[in-house]
Amino acid sequence: IYESEKKTSMAIAAYQALVDKYPDHPKSSESQFRIGAISNSEIKRGSQDHGNITAARDAMEDVIVAYKNSERAEQARKALAQFDLI
Numbered sequence: 001i002y003e004s005e006k007k008t009s010m011a012i013a014a015y016q017a018l019v020d021k022y023p024d025h026p027k028s029s030e031s032q033f034r035i036g037a038i039s040n041s042e043i044k045r046g047s048q049d050h051g052n053i054t055a056a057r058d059a060m061e062d063v064i065v066a067y068k069n070s071e072r073a074e075q076a077r078k079a080l081a082q083f084d085l086i
Contacts, residue, residue, distance in 0.1 A: 002014055003034065003038065008038050008041075008042065011034070011038055012035050012038055012055075015031040015032070015034050015035050016031075016035060018031045019032050019035075023066065028066075028067070029063060029066075029067035029071075029072045029073070030072060032059055032062050032063045032066065032067065032072075033059070033063050033075065035055070035059040036055070036057075036059030036060040036076065036079060037079075039053075039055040039056035039059060040052075040056040040079065043056060053083070056083065057080065057083055060079045060080050060083075061076075063076035064076050064077060
């Protein structure tokens with residue numbers, strides 16, 4: 001809900017809470033990926049905040065490491081490759 005309302009910091013906090021409390025939950029890989037995707041969206045909207053770049057990369061790397069067998073792991077790899085172009 002927060003993400004759809006453009007309340008990015010609240011959305012990230014909610015996703016992070018799910019990942020922290022329930023790392024093995026079926027939605028945790030999606031939540032971790034969404035954290036990176038939100039930060040990436042901020043970058044694409046023109047944010048020059050280095051924190052967004054770091055947060056997006058870290059979140060995608062976490063998806064790859066923690067959820068290597070999830071559907072989102074391959075998408076996270078592709079997202080990381082795009083960061084190399086920034």
